[in-house]
Amino acid sequence: MIRKVAATAGLAFALTSGVAAYKSARNDARATRDYPPIGQFISIDGTKVHYVIEGDGPPLVLIHGAGGNLRDFTFQLTGKLAKTHTVIAFDRPGHGYTQTLNDQGESLQEQAALLKAATDALGYPDAIIGGYSYGGAVALRWALDYPNATKGVLLMNAVSNPWVVPPSKLYALAAAPVTGAVLGTALSAFAPKSLVEDTLTSIFAPKPAPDGYLDYIGAPLTLRKVTLRANGRQVNGLLPFVEEQSLRYGTLTMPVEIIHGAEDKSIPPTIHADVLAKQLQNVTYTKVAGVGHSVHHYAHDEILAAVGRLTR
Template sequence: MSHAEIVVLIIVVILILLVLGNIIFQLIAERRHPPSGRFVECDGVRLHYIDRGETDAPCVVLFHGNGTMLQDLQISGLVDLLARGHRVLCFDRPGFGHSQRPRSRIWTATAQAALFANALQQLGIRNPAVLGHSWGTLVAIALALRSDYPIRGIVLASGYYFPNMRLDFWLMSGPAIPLFGDLIRYTVAPIISYLILPSLLRKLFSPRPVPAEFTNRFPVSLTLRPKQLRAAAEESAFLVPVAAQFEAQYPSIGCPVRLFHGAQDRLIEPAQSRRLQEVLDRSQLRLVENAGHMVTYADAERIAQAMAALR
């Protein structure tokens, strides 16, 4: 066997071991962090969600951002705050947490909104208020733009609404590329993601520290699974095109809109929310000082109050 053949063989063996290791890691992560809520199957997709509060109270629906899952909104305190006077449904969006994300569909914000509109109707939910954080704001907007499922208002936190040059998001989309992305996701991507995660979390929560409760309770291992890395990479790739698609449609939003943004957000500039507030007639904007991208932790009580006030 030549030297080149030995090198190729070693590389192949390493790749096989990495693939097997990541499959085992994914199984262990899901066993350590089993589903905490219920499931509803809609349009061939199994969605995981939690249902809190009184069933006959006004309903609010919560959508998390890219790369995370419903535990994020639980740890922030929003679920508990809203459950005092509402029925709260908080979903794992497709591909995150314990919700499925079939590869047969392109999961834009519009596609996700169609899925959730059907799921909510299936659950008997009518005229909810909807909150979206970060990428979840686009799903909330897509729901508000639908004519077949009325909602009483939306709260948008730390959203990206207008396209601009964001090379960082394109670079994060690599694991979504067919075949090449699959190889990356099942080999080195989980390792790289694990190494950069601490600095990413500091950036998201900056200028505040990462809360101890988040560190202790958030199931990090679920975010490092190859299938969730694919969902996160796809949404990084979709972010700018979806914002470009929606830009001309914002004036068509007929329900009240409440905007929240951290004044020191280092991921998505607060100017995004200022600009959206200017084009929406029925909107209000609150810029939260000493808060970054995770404004849901910095201003949870006011966000809950804004949702409760939607009529």
């Protein structure tokens, strides 16, 4: 009897796993088909990096947040910035169409080094570096590691300082070898559209998501196995890197512009921007009332003004 139950359970698991694997592969392929690369590629030491470059003028690099891709910037912001600057937006490792560097979770140093090398190879050795959310932590690492090549730093709702409340346990599960594979396949196969919509609601609150954003951003790209797992590893391992580099912010001398939504619940300004503004030597801090974690969509005037100050 026990053997029969075990055999039945094993068969059911195998069938379920097979269905999940099939749907996951199908959905990943559909995401790639429906949201193909919109930029170009450059190879850095064998790693394929996806980027979009627009405009003409002083170079400005943009680095997106956790689980996102460069479409988050090209939806509206890059077009406005490109009127005065050469804007280079990258997909971070494991996101969009940039390949992963390793299966351990790329450090802030590794990500900054990869994107700096790509920027150099494109012919822009000196640039203003902009980062949103997780990308802000990468931008800060870039400035710390390459201060003489960083003309200024633009931080938008940036992760900058250590926190106490841990991120969702899903990140830890996604980061682990066994549970990561299972969770990545399951989410890729079965995640409902409502999950994406609820996530966007929390990110943009108290504002709504801009019209057309959900269709443009390519949420299915985020739900691919490779991105779910890369993002899980990166977010799960982020805190020690932030703890280490936060002790060095006082050494930065280039101008830094901080723009942060006052209502941000994901990256609270009381933990990040408010603290960072006191750690830096040469900083302008703009806290935007009535805006949450979506400051790069609802504070374009403030961002354009900040970039203007950095370019002087």
